[in-house]
Amino acid sequence: MLALVLVMPVIALAQGISVGEGAKKGHVVFLSEESVVEAGKPEAIELQFRVDEGFHINSHTPPDALLIATSFKVDPGAGVKVLGEEYPKGAVFKLGQGADAELLDVYQGVFRVRLRVVAAKGAQTLAGTLRYQACDNAACFPPRSLPVQVAITGK
Numbered sequence: 001m002l003a004l005v006l007v008m009p010v011i012a013l014a015q016g017i018s019v020g021e022g023a024k025k026g027h028v029v030f031l032s033e034e035s036v037v038e039a040g041k042p043e044a045i046e047l048q049f050r051v052d053e054g055f056h057i058n059s060h061t062p063p064d065a066l067l068i069a070t071s072f073k074v075d076p077g078a079g080v081k082v083l084g085e086e087y088p089k090g091a092v093f094k095l096g097q098g099a100d101a102e103l104l105d106v107y108q109g110v111f112r113v114r115l116r117v118v119a120a121k122g123a124q125t126l127a128g129t130l131r132y133q134a135c136d137n138a139a140c141f142p143p144r145s146l147p148v149q150v151a152i153t154g155k
Helices: 002-014
Strands: 028-030 035-037 043-051 056-058 071-074 080-086 091-095 102-107 110-119 122-132 144-154
Touching: 028 122, 028 144, 035 043, 043 144, 071 110, 080 122, 110 122, 110 144
Parallel strands: 035 144
Antiparallel strands: 028 043, 043 110, 056 102, 071 122, 080 110, 091 102, 122 144
């Protein structure tokens, strides 16, 4: 067991994954508040998130299959049905210099995920999880899951 504890940080550092105090911070915050929709009819709501300054996360469609895409998964629940989701287009982020620079498709600052929902009449809660991987210019942190709860009122 001791060997595993000693080896894991070495593997993480070799893969460019930060460990320690900084790895405990999620680097993404959920900002949305309550949404009011017409009960029983398809409506669009937006979930707003903010990536901490100096960090980026991969978009929903990163250019490399090895990169972890940002995704939102809705938990099953009564009262709100999700009909579809729409992710914003990412911004081009240049990692490195010159001919060796890698072009990434990322979210920085505030970004929104749009959901098309049908809600029952009254107060409902939509629960889900945003999965992402935050990186800075030097390293990427382990993938994170941010629990999200949105109050939705069907009128």
